[in-house]
């Protein structure tokens with residue numbers, strides 16, 4: 001347990017397990033108290049065995065205690081108990097904290113705005129993720145199983161030094177791509193399938209998050225190419241609006257507008273653009289948001305609204321942009337040429353002083369670029 005104590009200056013205290021050769025033989029190495037201060041830049045190290053007495057001492061004459069209300073069920077009891085015990089010491093001239101405050105908002109705001117060091121880690125997480133997606137494209141073939149593509153994708157992450165995936169990889173062939181959180185990855189990929197891969201590497205605590213969609217046999221069918229190009233157009237339009245001062249929801253509104261107009265042009269939706277957007281007709285085919293904050297977590301912390309208003313982008317924020325279209329065979333009223341096509345295209349975007357930077361550069365994105373890249377991979381096979 002880490003305690004940050006602010007009196008005249010900030011002092012850091014850490015409660016941790018002491019060294020124990022026998023326990024370490026069974027369960028693994030412990031840092032121990034002696035090494036903790038230097039290794040972790042802590043002012044004072046305590047044994048967890050002294051947790052109660054130690055915290056009581058630290059809380060003496062402190063006004064406010066902050067802890068994460070996301071974990072209130074874990075912390076409310078011990079903090080209440082410590083405060084209650086200090087209350088019994090008033091006659092000794094000791095005062096107890098009189099406020100319990102939520103740490104979340106403060107901490108989450110800090111995490112939302114990335115420092116230069118954090119940005120360089122996120123750039124690396126993004127670039128490792130790019131390499132994994134290229135490996136997935138290089139290995140896919142009709143007849144392979146989704147988990148075999150997953151293995152090559154994640155092997156590329158590991159080869160580049162990423163110790164783990166940032167979240168469970170989605171490798172979805174054909175109709176599986178219409179299941180948004182498909183992580184079973186166990187089906188055989190068929191000739192004519194599109195393959196949707198949503199995966200990211202973790203690098204030094206920071207997440208990458210990319211979605212690519214490409215044809216298993218290297219060539220888009222004409223229906224696949226039409227819908228893919230529409231999603232890409234929506235994604236590019238949505239990315240282009242990102243700059244300081246623009247509200248978060250403008251990204252989603254931009255992609256909804258492009259997708260809805262495209263579906264009208266294709267005869268898939270019928271009616272006026274304004275009406276179809278207002279009554280959310282597009283949600284039949286595009287049922288999720290266009291993006292989320294990205295950082296230490298893939299769906300990172302940070303408020304999306306302040307006082308019920310969508311907040312504006314500021315430099316240092318990182319957001320994903322990931323519109324999609326999903327038309328399963330359940331839509332029996334639709335021409336079967338559109339069936340079992342699931343497409344999502346996702347990049348990671350840093351808000352900069354002047355506009356934005358795409359951290360996940362380096363992937364083929366247009367139909368022509370993807371087909372060219374896959375024919376190169378096929379020639380190397």
Ligand SMILES: [Mn+2]
Pocket residue numbers: 209292320322346
């Ligand atoms: Mn995402």
